[in-house]
Amino acid sequence: MSRYTIAxxxxxxxxxxxxxxxxxxLKQHTGNWTGKTVERCEGSFKYMQNEFTVTDLPxxxxxxxxxxxxxxxxxxxxxxxxxxxxxxxxxxxxxRNLRFAVxxxxxxERAVICLNLCDEARRSGISVDDKLLSAMLGAPVVKCxxxxxxxxxxxKAACMDVCTGxxxxxxxxxxxxxxxxxxxxxxxxxxxTTCVSQSGINKVRRRTEKLDKLxxxxxxxxxxxxxxxxxxxxxxxxxxNYPSEWLSSLFEAIKTYLSRFCGFIKLPHFISGILIDGxxxxxxxxxxxxxxxxxxxFPLFSLIEDAGYLPRIAFNLDRFFAKSGAHGKQSLCMxxxxxxxxxxxxxxxxxxxxxxxxxxxxxxxxxxxNGRLPILIxxxxxxxxxxxSGIIASVKVTLLLVFIIVMCVLLTLxxxxxxxxxxxxGAPSGFVLELPPYRKPQIIKTVCRSFLDRTLFVxxxxxxxxxxxxxxxxxxxxxxxxxxxxxxxxxxxxDPFGKFIGLDGxxxxxxxxxxxxxxTVIPIIMMSYMASGTMCDYSGxxxxxxxxxxxxxxxTTAVCMIIMTVxxxxxxxxxxxxxxxxxxxKHTVLAxxxxxxSGIIICAVVSHIxxxxx
Amino acid sequence: MSSIIRLCDLAPNSKAVIHSFAAENASVKRVxxxxxAQGEEIVCLFRSPFSDPTAYRVxxxxxxxRKSDCEKILVKAYE
Ligand SMILES: Nc1nc2c(ncn2[C@@H]2O[C@H](COP(=O)(O)OP(=O)(O)OP(=O)(O)O)[C@@H](O)[C@H]2O)c(=O)[nH]1
Ligand SMILES: [Mg+2]
Numbered sequence: 240m241s242r243y244t245i246a247x248x249x250x251x252x253x254x255x256x257x258x259x260x261x262x263x264x265l266k267q268h269t270g271n272w273t274g275k276t277v278e279r280c281e282g283s284f285k286y287m288q289n290e291f292t293v294t295d296l297p298x299x300x301x302x303x304x305x306x307x308x309x310x311x312x313x314x315x316x317x318x319x320x321x322x323x324x325x326x327x328x329x330x331x332x333x334x335r336n337l338r339f340a341v342x343x344x345x346x347x348e349r350a351v352i353c354l355n356l357c358d359e360a361r362r363s364g365i366s367v368d369d370k371l372l373s374a375m376l377g378a379p380v381v382k383c384x385x386x387x388x389x390x391x392x393x394x395k396a397a398c399m400d401v402c403t404g405x406x407x408x409x410x411x412x413x414x415x416x417x418x419x420x421x422x423x424x425x426x427x428x429x430x431x432t433t434c435v436s437q438s439g440i441n442k443v444r445r446r447t448e449k450l451d452k453l454x455x456x457x458x459x460x461x462x463x464x465x466x467x468x469x470x471x472x473x474x475x476x477x478x479x480n481y482p483s484e485w486l487s488s489l490f491e492a493i494k495t496y497l498s499r500f501c502g503f504i505k506l507p508h509f510i511s512g513i514l515i516d517g518x519x520x521x522x523x524x525x526x527x528x529x530x531x532x533x534x535x536x537f538p539l540f541s542l543i544e545d546a547g548y549l550p551r552i553a554f555n556l557d558r559f560f561a562k563s564g565a566h567g568k569q570s571l572c573m574x575x576x577x578x579x580x581x582x583x584x585x586x587x588x589x590x591x592x593x594x595x596x597x598x599x600x601x602x603x604x605x606x607x608x609n610g611r612l613p614i615l616i617x618x619x620x621x622x623x624x625x626x627x628s629g630i631i632a633s634v635k636v637t638l639l640l641v642f643i644i645v646m647c648v649l650l651t652l653x654x655x656x657x658x659x660x661x662x663x664x665g666a667p668s669g670f671v672l673e674l675p676p677y678r679k680p681q682i683i684k685t686v687c688r689s690f691l692d693r694t695l696f697v698x699x700x701x702x703x704x705x706x707x708x709x710x711x712x713x714x715x716x717x718x719x720x721x722x723x724x725x726x727x728x729x730x731x732x733x734d735p736f737g738k739f740i741g742l743d744g745x746x747x748x749x750x751x752x753x754x755x756x757x758x759t760v761i762p763i764i765m766m767s768y769m770a771s772g773t774m775c776d777y778s779g780x781x782x783x784x785x786x787x788x789x790x791x792x793x794x795t796t797a798v799c800m801i802i803m804t805v806x807x808x809x810x811x812x813x814x815x816x817x818x819x820x821x822x823x824x825k826h827t828v829l830a831x832x833x834x835x836x837s838g839i840i841i842c843a844v845v846s847h848i849x850x851x852x853x
Numbered sequence: 854m855s856s857i858i859r860l861c862d863l864a865p866n867s868k869a870v871i872h873s874f875a876a877e878n879a880s881v882k883r884v885x886x887x888x889x890a891q892g893e894e895i896v897c898l899f900r901s902p903f904s905d906p907t908a909y910r911v912x913x914x915x916x917x918x919r920k921s922d923c924e925k926i927l928v929k930a931y932e
Contacts, residue, residue: 460902672917674908
C-alpha cells in the first residue's frame with residue numbers, strides 16, 4: 240500500500256468541491272456561484288489498496304493570482320509537490336478553462352484532466368474529442384459528471400496511473416510553446432478550436448437567458464427578489480411554528496418527570512436548580528425555539544444558492560454598492576452572513592481588493608444571522624402579529640421581516656459609504672462577476688445536508704454555550720449578596736442605561752452574556768425574569784408574552800429589542816474570525832464598535848421619539 | 854465599415870470584437886484573467902435593473918462588468 244497526494248484545481252464554479260465530495264465521500268459545501276470555497280480542504284479515499292489524500296483548492300482564474308483565495312491556490316500548487324494535480328474543467332466553457340489548464344500544465348507535468356459537467360455540455364450541444372485533447376495536453380483526460388456520479392471510477396484509475404507512474408505525463412511540444420511571461424492565449428485557443436465543436440441549439444444557454452430576462456430585468460427583477468425573500472421568511476416563520484410547539488411541550492413534559500425524579504432521589508435543591516431550572520431550561524429553549532427556524536431557513540437558502548440565484552442578486556444590487564464605494568460581491572458575503580456571520584466574514588475573501596474586503600468584513604454583522612433571526616421572529620410574533628398563528632399573522636411577520644432586512648441592507652450601504660469616505664478611503668476598483676448558468680439544484684442532497692449540518696451545529700453550540708450560560712445565570716439569580724441576588728445587582732446596575740435606550744437592565748445583560756452565542760439571549764432574559772419572582776412555565780409564545788409584559792415590556796421595548804438584536808457586537812466566533820481575516824485587533828474592535836454604537840444611538844432616539852407620541 | 858467604440862457604448866444584443874485596452878491596471882488585469890482579451894468576440898446581453906452593471910457573453914461564459922471598467926475597453930462593433 241502506498242500513499243499519494245492529489246490536488247483539485249480549476250476555475251471557480253466548475254464543480255471541484257462536488258468532485259471532491261464524490262471522491263472522498265465528505266461533505267464540502269457546494270454552490271452555484273464563483274467563490275463558494277475559499278479555504279483549502281483535505282480528504283482521502285482508497286483505490287486498489289492505495290491511499291490518496293485529496294486537497295480541494297479554491298477556484299482560480301489564473302495563476303498570476305489576484306484575489307486572496309487565488310493566492311492560496313497558487314501557493315499550494317507551487318509549494319507542494321503533489322503526486323498528481325486533477326485539473327477540473329467545465330466542459331461547457333472550455334475556451335476559458337483550457338487557458339488555466341495550459342498555465343498549470345506548463346509547470347506541473349503529472350496531471351489528470353477531469354472534464355466535469357459533461358451532462359450540461361451535452362445538453363448545450365458541445366462535444367469534446369477527449370483522445371485528441373489528451374494527446375495535445377499530454378495528460379490523461381476523463382469525462383465525468385460529478386453530480387451524476389459518472390466517470391468517477393475512471394478518474395480514480397487515471398489518478399492512480401499517474402501517481403504510480405503507469406502513465407508518464409510529458410509536456411507536449413504545444414505546452415512547451417506556451418510562454419508564462421507573455422501569458423498569451425494562442426496555445427489554449429488552438430487546442431480549443433481543434434478539440435471542441437458545437438452543434439445544434441444550446442438548450443442550457445437558452446434556459447438561462449429566459450430566466451435571466453425574468454430575474455434581472457427592470458420591471459421584474461427587484462419585485463421577484465423581494466417576493467422570494469418574503470417566501471423564504473414566510474416558510475420559515477410558519478414552518479417553524481409547529482415543530483417549535485411540539486418540541487416545547489415535549490421538553491415541558493420531560494421537565495416534569497425530571498423534577499419528580501430529582502425529588503425522588505432527594506437531590507439538594509441547589510443542584511436540581513442548576514441542572515433543571517438553569518441548564519435544562521436554557522438548552523430546551525435554544526433547541527425548541529431557535530432550532531426549527533434555522534433548520535428550515537438554511538436548507539431553503541441552500542436550494543436558492545445551488546440554483547445559481549445569488550450572483551443575480553449581486554448583479555441587481557451592484558449599482559448601490561458601487562455608489563457606496565463598495566464591491567458588488569459584498570452582497571454575496573451579506574447573504575452568507577444571513578446564514579452565519581462568521582461564514583460571511585470568511586466569504587469576504589472573494590473580494591479581490593483589500594480596501595473593499597475590509598469594508599465588507601466590518602459591515603457584515605449588519606445582516607442578522609440565523610442565531611438572531613429566530614429572536615426577531617419571536618418578538619414579531621408576540622408584539623406585532625397578535626400572538627395568533629393564523630395566515631394573517633404570518634404574513635404580517637413576513638412583511639415586517641422583509642422590511643427589517645431591507646433596512647439592514649440600507650444600513651450596510653450607509654456604513655460602507657461612511658467607511659469608504661473615512662477609514663478606508665479610496666476609489667472602487669475593478670469588478671467582474673460571473674453569472675453561471677442556472678442549474679437544477681440537487682434537492683434531496685442539499686436539503687438533507689444543510690438540515691443535518693444546521694441541526695448538528697446548533698445542537699453542538701447549544702451544548703457548549705447554552706449549558707454553561709444556563710448554569711451561570713441560575714447561580715447569579717440564586718446567590719445572594721445582602722438581600723439581593725448577584726443577578727439583580729447586575730441588572731439594577733445596568734437598568735438606568737437599559738431604560739435610556741428603551742430596554743431594561745435584564746435585556747442589556749442578556750446581550751452581553753449572549754456574546755458567545757446569540758441563541759442564548761432570550762433564554763437568559765426569560766430566566767432572569769422568572770428568577771425575580773414571576774414563576775412561569777414556558778410552553779409557547781402566549782406564556783412568553785405574558786412573562787415579558789408582566790416585566791414591563793411595551794411595544795417600544797419590542798421595537799428597541801429588534802433594533803438591538805440587529806445592531807450589536809458580533810458573537811465571539813465572528814469576532815475571532817474577523818481577527819483572523821483582518822489580522823488586526825483595531826479592525827476587530829471597530830467591527831464590534833460600529834454596530835453597537837449605532838444600535839445604542841438608534842434605540843435611544845427611537846424610544847424617545849415613541850415616548851413623545853404615547 | 855466598423856467603428857471603434859468603448860464597450861460601455863455597445864448596445865444590448867449587439868456584437869463586437871475586443872480591440873484594445875485604454876489602461877493597464879489591476880482591474881484591467883482582472884478583466885483579462887476572465888478571458889476578456891484582445892481579438893475576443895463579445896456580446897452585450899442585458900443591463901441590470903438599475904442599468905449598471907451590464908452582462909456580457911465572452912468566451913462562452915456570462916460575466917457582469919461595471920460601466921467604469923467598460924470605459925477602458927475598446928471594441929470594434931459589427932455593423
Ligand atoms: N449538472 C451538473 N452540475 C454540476 C456538476 N458538478 C457540479 N455541478 C454543480 O455546479 C455547481 C458548482 O459546484 P462546486 O462544486 O461548488 O464548484 P467549485 O468548483 O467547488 O466552485 P468554487 O468553490 O466556487 O471554486 C454546483 O451547483 C453543483 O451542483 C455536474 O457534473 N453536472
Ligand atoms: Mg468549491
